[in-house]
Amino acid sequence: MNSSSENGNLDQPQLQPETAHPQAQGRxxxxxxxxxxxxxxxxxxxHWLEWIGSNSLxxxxxxxxxxxxxxxxxxxxPLKSPHPYNPLFEFASQDTIWTIxxxxxxxxxxxxxxxATIALLEVDIGSKRVQVHNTLDMAPDSGWAPAPTSKKRVAxxxxxxxxxxSQGGNTPVSVCIDPSLKRLALRGDMLRGHTGCIxxxxxxxxxxxxxxxxxxxxxxxEDKTLKLWQVGVLKANCxxxxxxxxxxxxxxxxxxxxxxxxxDGSQLFAVTSGxxxxxxxxxxxxxxxxxxxxxxxxxxxxxxxxxxxxAFSGNEGFLCCGDKAGAICVVDSVTLSVVKHQKAxxxxxxxxxxxxxxxxxxxxxxTEFHVRxxxxxxxxxxxKWVALGFLLLALLVxxxxxxxxx
Numbered sequence: 001m002n003s004s005s006e007n008g009n010l011d012q013p014q015l016q017p018e019t020a021h022p023q024a025q026g027r028x029x030x031x032x033x034x035x036x037x038x039x040x041x042x043x044x045x046x047h048w049l050e051w052i053g054s055n056s057l058x059x060x061x062x063x064x065x066x067x068x069x070x071x072x073x074x075x076x077x078p079l080k081s082p083h084p085y086n087p088l089f090e091f092a093s094q095d096t097i098w099t100i101x102x103x104x105x106x107x108x109x110x111x112x113x114x115x116a117t118i119a120l121l122e123v124d125i126g127s128k129r130v131q132v133h134n135t136l137d138m139a140p141d142s143g144w145a146p147a148p149t150s151k152k153r154v155a156x157x158x159x160x161x162x163x164x165x166s167q168g169g170n171t172p173v174s175v176c177i178d179p180s181l182k183r184l185a186l187r188g189d190m191l192r193g194h195t196g197c198i199x200x201x202x203x204x205x206x207x208x209x210x211x212x213x214x215x216x217x218x219x220x221x222e223d224k225t226l227k228l229w230q231v232g233v234l235k236a237n238c239x240x241x242x243x244x245x246x247x248x249x250x251x252x253x254x255x256x257x258x259x260x261x262x263x264d265g266s267q268l269f270a271v272t273s274g275x276x277x278x279x280x281x282x283x284x285x286x287x288x289x290x291x292x293x294x295x296x297x298x299x300x301x302x303x304x305x306x307x308x309x310x311a312f313s314g315n316e317g318f319l320c321c322g323d324k325a326g327a328i329c330v331v332d333s334v335t336l337s338v339v340k341h342q343k344a345x346x347x348x349x350x351x352x353x354x355x356x357x358x359x360x361x362x363x364x365x366x367t368e369f370h371v372r373x374x375x376x377x378x379x380x381x382x383x384k385w386v387a388l389g390f391l392l393l394a395l396l397v398x399x400x401x402x403x404x405x406x
Contacts, residue, residue, distance in 0.1 A: 031085045037374040038084050046365040048099050051356040056125050062096045091130035101156035107179045111163045113152040120184050133182035155203040166198035189236035196222030200258040207265035208288045216265040220256035226270050241294035258312035271309050279309040302336040311353040322350025322364050
C-alpha cells in the first residue's frame with residue numbers, strides 16, 4: 001500500500017497534471033436546447049454524473065487518446081436562455097476516475113475509483129476548486145485487481161468517515177477517511193461472502209441502537225445474490241446479516257443490477273433484470289429481531305421497464321432508472337409506481353443517471369457521450385395529487401368497512 005498527495009488549485013496559472021480551471025468554457029462540450037430536454041455532447045466517454053444540491057452537476061469522463069480525462073462541474077438552469085449550461089470549472093486528472101461516491105454536504109469530500117487506486121477529492125462549488133488530497137494504491141494481496149471500468153463501486157458512510165469500495169472483485173474493502181487531515185487508510189476488514197464481481201454497494205446508518213455504533217451495507221453481485229452487512233463504525237468488524245438469492249424473488253430473473261438503502265436503514269431497494277430483459281424493482285423491509293438476528297422482508301415487487309436497467313440512482317423520495325433502450329423512468333419509493341417514463345430519450349444504452357435534491361431535474365448519460373437533462377417535476381408533482389386522492393379514498397373505504405357499510 002502506498003499513499004500520496006496531489007493538489008489542484010485555482011491559483012496555478014498553467015495546466016498542471018491535475019488542476020482545476022475556473023470559469024471553464026466547456027471547450028469539449030456542445031449544448032443543444034430542445035423543447036423537452038437539454039443535451040450536452042462531449043468528445044469523450046462520460047462515466048458518471050452526480051448532482052451537488054439542486055442545480056450543480058458534476059460530470060466525469062475520459063479515457064480518450066485525444067482528450068485528457070476531465071471532471072466538469074456546471075450550473076444547470078434549463079429555463080435560462082441562451083445559457084442554460086454554465087460550466088463553473090474543469091479538472092484534468094492524471095488517471096481516469098471511473099466512479100465516485102455521493103458528495104458529502106458538510107465536507108465536499110468524495111471518494112473516486114481509478115484503475116488501481118482510489119482518491120479522496122474535495123469538490124468545492126463556492127471556491128470553484130477540485131483538490132485531490134490523498135490517493136491510495138491497492139496491493140494485489142489486498143484482494144483487489146484492476147478490472148473493467150463498469151465493475152468499480154464505492155459508497156461513503158453518512159458521517160463521511162468510512163467508505164466501502166470494490167475495485168472489480170468480489171470482496172469489498174473498508175477504507176477509513178479522516179475529514180480533518182483529509183487522508184485515506186485501509187482499515188483491514190473485508191466483506192467476504194460473494195463469489196462474483198460486485199455490481200453495486202449501498203450504505204446507511206444501522207437503525208438499531210447498540211453499545212457500538214454500526215453501519216448497514218448492502219451489496220449485489222454477479223453471483224445472483226444480495227447481501228446485507230453490519231459494519232462497525234469505530235473498529236474493523238463486518239458480519240453478514242441476510243442473503244437473498246435471485247430465485248427467491250422470481251424464477252425468471254437473471255441478475256441483481258443495483259441497490260439503494262434509505263438513510264435511516266429501514267428499507268432496501270434492489271433492481272433485477274429478467275430472462276427476456278424486463279427489469280423489476282423490489283423493496284425490502286429491514287427487520288431486526290430481539291435476539292440480534294436480521295432479515296429482509298419483501299414489501300413490494302414491481303416491473304418498471306421492458307428492457308434491462310443499465311443505470312440506477314435515487315434519493316429518499318424517488319428512484320430513477322435508465323435502460324438499455326435509452327428510456328428513463330422515475331419510481332415513487334413508497335408505492336414503487338412509475339411516475340415518469342420517457343421512452344427514447346437516448347438512442348443508445350444509458351450509462352449513468354441521477355435526480356437532483358429537489359426532484360425537479362434528471363441527468364442521464366449514454367454510450368455516445370451525450371448527457372441529457374430533463375424535468376422530473378411535472379410528472380412527479382401531478383402524481384403526488386393523484387396518490388393523495390387514492391390514499392384518502394382508501395382510508396374512507398376502510399373506515400366504512402369498520403362501520404359495517406360493506
